Amino acid sequence: MSSVEDILPLIELKGITENSRASAGSVLQGVSQSMANATRTSHLSALDSCRDEGTAFTLKMVAIAAILFAGACGIAIPLVGRKRRFLGTDSNLFVAVKAFAAGVILATGFVHILPDATLSLTDPSLPEVPWQAFPFSGFIAMMAALVTLLIEFVGTQYYERKQEKESKIAQVDSVDVLESGTAPKVFGEEGGGGMPIVGIHAHAAQHRHSHPQDQEACSGNKRVHPHGHSHSLDIYDGNEEGVMRHVVVSQVLELGILSHSVIIGLSLGVSENACTITPLIAALSFHQFFEGFALGGCISQAQFNTVHASIMACFFAITTPLGIAVGTGISTIYDPESPKALIVEGIFDSVSAGILIYMALVDLIAADFLSKRLSCNTRLQVTSYVSLFLGAALMSLLALWA
Structure with missing residues (x-):
């Protein structure tokens, strides 16, 4: 009996301990739940304070003006400055800014667009099969890069054959003129017949491609040959292939830029969160300016005529502001969180990321950084690499706010 009497107090004490633990656990659970509710409430109140349709509309108008101005200035500088010595495509300043x-474009593809595409295509609201079972964003970006390579190859071949055909037609026309026997008189000729130019034309046509490249001076833009002739490296002196490549590069780059500019504009236009729009204005203006400069540089190097270059520049400058305007107009009926919107946005972003990453690495970075011009100029090498890393770093930092 004594042993039973000794055990009973212990059992009662154990029961009291378990009850106190249970009550303490319930208290802690209640405290944590109340803290979570308080956090959620404060977050919702912050969202409510930022959600102001009037302020958001005003900020969207500011965004349209700022982004339009930044894009127009960015693409206009290399187009207008191509005839100026310090801003021409052969100047060191142009190479460094490019x-x-x-x-900036490389960081846009890797840090901004591709992660957004991944978030859109892996959103929990989408069906698990196939969107959760396969990394569609990376696959689509890879295929977009490969298709861009194919488009560049086919486009370059097309323009080269077109140029070759036009050159043959021009040669036939020149032969028809030469069969008349004489060429027009030039300044300083006196008296009778004009000077035959058959020999000069034949020499020029043969001379254009007959000299080895290893005679090219490392520090200059001209090839100087032992017999006294010098030829500048332009479209008429064996550089047709480079110009044709720039024609294709500029058009494909603009396609990639426009495709993601539409998505960016729509996303900003449908947003009613003033706290989100404010940092986006600065980030997109910065991004648009330097993206425009790169595109304008490619257009300048492609040697388009004024009308063609102006059309391409206008399309670039107005696409994002137009997307913002359209997004503002449909903000009451458009749901950016709907499955269809997420899929379309994710696919567009993936394609844009693939194009921009390819163009930045192959057509902008490799084409310039592996050129003979940079390899012969140590100061320009250092400046270009610092500019490249600085542009990528600054654009990546903007991901903290936008």
């Missing part, structure tokens, strides 16, 4: 812009 390297900075290439870093």
